[in-house]
Amino acid sequence: MPEFALYPSLQGKTVFITGGASGIGAEMVTAFAAQGAKVGFVDFDADTAEALVAATDGTVAFEFCDLRDIDALRTAFAKLADRLGPATALVNNAARDDRHGWQDVTPEYWDERFSTNLRHMFFAMQAVVPGMIEAGGGSIINLGSNSWWEKVPGMPAYTAAKSAVHGLTRSSAKEFGAHRIRVNAVVPGWVMTERQKELWATPEKLEDHLKGQCLPDLIEPVYLARMVLFLASDDSAMCTASNFMVDGGSI
Template identity: 55%
Template sequence: MSQYANYPSLRDRPVVISGGATGIGAGLVRHFAAQGARVGFVDIAVDEGHALAAELQAEGQSVLFTPADVTDTETFQAAIAGFAASHGAARVLVNNAAHDQRHDWREVTPAYWDERIAVNLKHFFFAIQAVAPGMQAAGGGSIINFGSISWMIMTPSIPIYETAKAAVHGLTRSMAHELGRDGIRVNSLVPGAVMTQRQRDLWITPEDISAIQAHQALPGLLGPDDCARMALFLAADDSAMISGQHFLVDAGWANT
């Protein structure tokens, strides 16, 4: 990663990341740790989370993993408190955890609706609630909420996911106002079609890749690193006067 920017303000900065064991989340953990940040992350992928933390710890990086289901608010907030006890109160929160499970709108039940909203939106708010007092006491911080271009391009078969991701924009704008006077910045990072292993295994076909290439303005395929580099900028002091904004990392696909 030496060809990319280094952010001195991130060294020793406590960072909390949800869904950090695999995919985009693992990319976030690796990049923040490489900057010298003190990273705490949660995930339900226990084996992968422990393996990633052990790998980075062996390299001398300050990384902690706590198994936690973000839909269990009490457990999730307790994990955040545990990271604060070890690393200091979070100065950066990356709300990344989500799940784009396909579903037929005609078969959605109230229970399924609530479960999907819990996975894709609810925990963002309660993570903010958990870290905000520490950021206020420290004089500021950065909160990065992961959205998606899916609702902008009307991706089929994920209407609840798209509803939640559209709502992330409202949450970002409202909390940017609520917390801004305390020096806390709140922004959305909005990925396009990121080629994680999970996406390749479950959803992406060769035909999909061709369609993605046709829609993007830039050639090539997005990876977790592309999202992580934007997250680093939004977390660092370099973005000190940016808040309430939505940053698309989609190779020029969505038209907002």
């Protein structure tokens, strides 16, 4: 494992992370906690979330929340702010890349996928931006996906929602920039979370996937967390409205 940077500006910073209980989100929670940040996260997997809190010796805060329920999101963020103070960094990480055939998509499923993968990002920003304005600035990091760039089939509602993340990111960067609030997108390639390994990462698919990458190594969640740390820190003070690819050169 390489030696990674410490960011003094993250010491004591309040960071909210959506979907922080497992996978990439859990890696982010752990990484921010290691930087001395005050970390709060939301998730609807309470058992896994509580295990993560225990693994970090209770140094992070968790609130249960199904992000498809916007009132619940607002309540959870308000509780985290009461415990940790207003967030000056937000990581909109939560999403689910469930596969689905185009023939089977109903209007109800389409709407549910957008609620799962896009809608909550806007309302999470809406919830934290007033506090960032009062603080004199902040950083918002939205997790996109390179799936739509790669023209991945078999999940049209997911790729449509994830492509919209980039439009939301760029327009929000202009919307909030006068308040020194930066908004960027981090764009993962195929990241080897436990979920991916269990459901889809067969040896044959991995071999075929690596043929499309410039780098010969699989992407581990830690590398997404490292990019997010940079974008939340003062080291990236003049970075906004941009896509930061962590995809091994797949595009």
